[in-house]
Amino acid sequence: MNFISTRLIWLVVLAGLFVLPFFLPNFRVFQVNLMIVYAIAVLGLNILTGYAGQISLGHGAFYAIGAYVAAALMEHAGFSAYTTLPVAAVVCFGAGVLMGFPALRLGGHYLALATFALALAVPQLLKHKAIAHYTGGVQGIVLSKPEAPFEFRFLGIALSEDRWLYFVTLAVALPLFWFASNLVKGRMGRAIIAIRDQPIAAGALGVNLSWVKTLTFGLSAAYTGIAGALGAVVIAFVAPDSFHSFVSISLLVGVVVGGLGTIWGALFGAAFIQFVPNIADEISKSAPWAVYGAILIALIYVAPGGVMGALKKLNPGDAK
């Protein structure tokens, strides 16, 4: 691949990304936005589970925290949608570090169990009277989608709220993916992977296990929290029942489908969890979950590496 053709390909991709929302109806753009949001959330979980090898069945909790932080700030404190993102990131980072401490002593299925307990408890916690003033209780909080800050038309099609949000989510997602990609290739990333594969050896080589593990949890939670906040903005609504335990399971499905321990797998995983339920819904209301379950199990037997794993097998020369 020479210099010019790589540049050319990037140019084409960028141009495509730019014009895409203008060729889709608003509703589809909304779905794409959600997909990008899920991609960030799935990436967050993958950092923890795929790279660091710590199983979390409770990442829906961080997604919910991010969403509620954003919604509460916008509703009660007049924050703009964009400024809620860093706050959500910090809060969720803290929550992740907090969860990371007991996680230090747990491994494998014990951690899965503890995080699963978290996922099951979250909807109940969100409905509680004590914080209902901030959370809107059972009804949740209705928000309004932010409008584009300027008028713009492309080929006669207006920059609607959904289209504007498309660019916003993209603008948030791309740096996050880039950062994650560099992280896993760098020293921190190698430390994380070392802890997953050979914890005792890693410790003996001077890697500070507790520090790295806790930080990883925090980072992973922050990513998923940002996604949650963005999700709240994109959907313009938060309610406790949107965050039941199956959100955590969806995120895990996304990780497995896309490929454990890959960065770009998050895109495939997100596409899966965003679009498959719509298709499966045609068959039956309960069908999406049966399909999820069946695909989860089938993948683990047949293609545990997910989409990225399958792609790698077809094209062994590619880097991840």
Place this chain on the structure above:
Amino acid sequence: MDSFLLQIFSGLANGSIYAALGLALVMIYQSTHHINFAQGEMATFATFIAWTLIEHGVPYWLSFFMTVGIAFVGGLLIQRIFIKPVERAPVLNNVIVFVGLLVIFNAMSGWIFGQTVKAFNSPFPTASLVLPQYISGHQLGSLGVTLGVLLVVFLFFKYTPIGLAMRAAAQNPDSASLVGIPVSWMLALGWGLASTIGAVAGIMMAPVVFLDPNMMGGILLYGFAAALLGGIDNPWGAVVGGFIVGVLENILGAYVIGTELKLSVALVLIVGTLTLMPNGLFGRKVVTRV
């Protein structure tokens, strides 16, 4: 004082359900070192089967025993078909299979039996024969049934050759195969038994909380708490743990934190036990698997 005793008895009745679930979880954990996240949904599905039989006119106790039999075979088949292939795979793969089963069973319950909440009649008289002011007929009956089941399981493991073989296969599969025990089938049997116990728990719970596909979600959490509290490798610890959790849930719910945070109590119990007392109250080994 009266209402306090009421909470205690109610807690014991609920606790017997958690004890049964906890036992089922520990049985599977002991033999496979995996936690069956799908236990609750499997129990719910079995309860739906019982409900369907009753709806079609099959007498209660016949439905009960038929469901128990179906649950046994079902659990056994699930182990052979779904769990066996990933026996030696990394933990994450196993967890994902369990989660997959959870999701499939939940979806099937909804798909086949519908999402609407269903009433499930109790076979026991409304008024209890013993201490009617503190305990309802169903609570006493369900306490009796679950204790009966636990007793049968205890006797099975202690005094029958197959029970002994199953214990051996769980503790030391290599040595077990060297004495001619087909270890893989012992695991399948364990799953069958655990499934049976779960079904009993579900059938006893349904008249109280009503039957819908998500019936067991929160209750499973209490089962986990019971298993951990008792020591994840100690089946009888799980039983005691179940009763403790049941009583604690009611006491805390009534007097301390209100009934809306019950699941959070379970969460705190679980995380707390895992962090501070990883052996639980009665467990033997320290298992720090990383």
Place this chain on the structure above:
Amino acid sequence: MKLLEVNALQAWYGTTQALFGLNFSLERGGITTILGANGAGKTTTLRAICQTVKTSGDIVLLGQSTSRYPTDKIVRMGVAHVPDGRGTFTALTVQENLRLGAYTRRDKEMVAQDIERIYTRFPRLKERFNQQAGTLSGGEQQMLAIGRALMLRPTLLLLDEPSFGLAPLIVQEIFEIMKNINEVDQVSMLLVEQNASLALNLADYAYLLETGKVVLSGAASDIRSDESIRRTYLGY
């Protein structure tokens, strides 16, 4: 018919190969020993016979080709394996351990009698019949492991390093018991041992393994008396 015939036996742990084409055979009624350094493949050979590792090549036991049999089927043919490290069920009682040895048997009364015979042979086990096996001393656990194996009424007894970690007096006691078992109960034995002198005193025939292959074989008495072989291969 030979009791056991092994031809071109290879064995793997996952992708690591441990046996590279083993040939040996056992006659009925004798004690054969397999010697060699650590990592030579002695334990692997016993595991190969029981099919607890992946193998290729021929294993013919009592005239049947058993190289694809599951372990429990081989046990039912009368092969009892006392693994290295004893393999006792530490959380179960002594009595339960012995009962498990007879798991494949159908004759209940004879099983009960056999348990009594084991207690007669190993009085210390009788004293501790209801104790958890894990609380027994090393020597007692070794006796329990052998007792459990005998409960099968085996045709072939496989023993993996029975002397390991035991005090010399206990080892002597155990080796005398093994001799007794061979003579009185007429159980054929295949003994893996690091302690070559002990093994050669007990056995009739010996094979010496080096990195997964047989490098030497012969009557135990011959090898015992050949000083150069002892020095070169057995270190004494």
